[in-house]
Amino acid sequence: MIARLAFLDTSRLVHLSTVDLIIIIFYFALVLAIGFYLKERANTGEDFFMAGREMTAWIAGLSFLSANLGSLELMGWAGAAYQYGILAAHWYWIGAIPAMLFLALVMMPFYYISKTHSVPGYLKLRFGESSRTLSSVSFAFMTVLMSGINMYSMALVLKIVLGWDINLSIWISAGTVAIYVALGGLRSAIFNEVLQFILIWAGALLIPILGLIEAGGWSALKVKIAANASAEYTHLWSTLGSSNNNPMGIHWTGIVFGLGAIISFGYWTTDFLVVQRVLAAKDLRAAKMAPIIGAGFKMFVPFIVILPGLLALAVLPMKLMPEAQAVATGGHSYNEVLPLMLARYCGPGLLGLGITALIAGFMSGMAGNVSAFTTVWTYDIYRALIKKNESDAHYVSMGRWCTVLGVLISIGTAYLVMDFKSIMDYVQALFSFFIAPLFGTVLLGMLWKRATAAGGFCGLLAGTASSVGLWAWVKVDPTALRYVAMSPSAKDMAENMYRALWSWLVCVIVTVIVSLLTTPKTDAQLKGLVYGVTDIPSEGQVPLVHRPLFWGAVVAAAFAIVNVIFW
């Protein structure tokens, strides 16, 4: 271990100057100041867990996006762009935009009108306690475990990039998040996420600008990538006709139906980590506009994530490699693309802001995990199953302690991963097991009034079980990949796409069959929860430019245009 750390220390990518450190310390001071400032406004459950439900569309929308924009997201997808080319942009466009618009225009009214505080809370109203328990327990534990894995990965990156001690990085970053979320609750998390969103852009935007100048523009960049890697790396769709023709080994059906229709809809419409931010909106129009604003900005994120990965293919003098190979040979891994590009262009000050952007990304993602965990634990597990009739102050106190506890469990997970690296793969796979089936359950719950409590629970259980089963099948017998992912050459990402698709189908089919065999609730019982028996409030006589549908159409049109441009 010591030898490994010594190696990492000598191979640090960048050296920070005094002004860089001042910028980083100022950032930590500011997020803590916001937490202390908002403490007095987090005294009731509604304030602490739902930010008083008074966020504007802009704040909820930027926070909605920022909670997803973790540093691993930034560095991981920049690395994926280096590895797979512009195909990685699918995770930002078809893998996000349609789902975000669907959440805004179709699902948000039901979440908002039902006044639920969480996605498991909606399942309780629609399908009963058993469905809520299944989804809340799985969500709570997977969330803190994922948070720990992200924490460890971030600390490792800071070690490699800056030579910082892993323990110090973990405890200072996690401790800061614990303090500002425990003090100010969801409002503090949201405010800091908006600040972090701006800092991420301020710190990362220079890389693509300077990179494009160095490469000589987009056309020259494509020529250089074709020479250094392959011309396929700059095409979004035209290489997806066969899984053998593109760097990812995926067919377009996997991207469209697995990623675009199931995984992204599952994540963006039912993962409480992101949905919680929108539930804090001040009214239904703001709640519908927030995901649309998030979608608009999401469309530009490839500019600071995917483009640097592509630029690295053209301008970096060295070849990057997988993590294990990099450690063994002393080279640089794919995940180091962003820090390498930062070190290439950014001098004192700019470097500090770039590193702050990476730390801000990590903290916004972690705060998102922790605040979502706190709400689900307190409302959907503790209040529902352990102590039902306590005072509001009691639950707020539980929320504060639970925030600290969630951070501590995350830190524990980080240390566990440090010793047993394979846990990381298992937990990431575990998390993916619940997303696709949950989307099937929530979707049928909102749009099909015939779906019953038994149908919802059985579908969710069967979908999750089938996802676990398919994953285990490929683990035991790798040749099963040809059935699960429809190609023996499919990579991990392609397998995930198809596994999500099959598990969603199983969930939907089981839900429908069991529902048709059991007794549904009456229309009166479903009011406010299901399409067809719920009165959606009119938006009134507002101008066109204030209507969510109008902006949804604008974002959809822009989405179509970028896909054609980079076809």
Added chain:
Amino acid sequence: MKPGGSISIWFFIGISLFVNGLLIFGSGVYEYLNPPAQPLVLANLHAGIWWGAILTALGALYSFYFSPSRTKG
């Protein structure tokens, strides 16, 4: 933009951009006057100076527009 009637988040963002912008601008000017022995790629563009100036200007604008004294009441 300031739920609950307190200090706006945009004010905090303005302060952050302003301070960071000033520090980056100052570093950029120092590097311009004292060029390092091993300059970065595209050092001739002096990104620190113009990027720092942009952030400072944006930060000043937000800090002023959303300052508590201006938005009070």
